[in-house]
Amino acid sequence: xxxxxxxxxxxxxxxxxxxxxxxxxxxxxxxxxxxxxxxxxxxxxxxxxxxxxxxxxxxxxxxxxxxxxxxxxxxxxxxxxxxxxxxxxxxxx
Numbered sequence: 001x002x003x004x005x006x007x008x009x010x011x012x013x014x015x016x017x018x019x020x021x022x023x024x025x026x027x028x029x030x031x032x033x034x035x036x037x038x039x040x041x042x043x044x045x046x047x048x049x050x051x052x053x054x055x056x057x058x059x060x061x062x063x064x065x066x067x068x069x070x071x072x073x074x075x076x077x078x079x080x081x082x083x084x085x086x087x088x089x090x091x092x093x
Contacts, residue, residue, distance in 0.1 A: 032083070049079070 030051055037044030037060065044060040053071040058064070071079070 030080075032079070049076075051076075 032049040033046055035044060035046035037046075042061065046058045046060070047068075048054075048056045048058065049071065053073060053076045055068040055071060057066045057068055
């Protein structure tokens with residue numbers, strides 16, 4: 001009986017470890033880019049948010065790249081939903 005319990009929990013562990021990696025597949029090739037910059041120095045700071053929730057900062061003059069962390073999947077879905085509602089890709093700026 002002890003062996004069956006160990007095999008059952010081992011199989012359960014393997015099945016749960018093979019879950020999805022948290023990519024929003026409908027946006028898997030999409031990056032959200034935002035930032036600020038310009039002015040006298042021309043320094044631009046951009047932030048990149050990809051479909052995995054990775055947030056990265058890039059400074060143009062120094063070439064410095066920093067990984068800032070991850071956004072939770074639920075928050076990421078809300079961000080993409082809000083962007084879809086705003087329809088920014090069809091707005092002329």
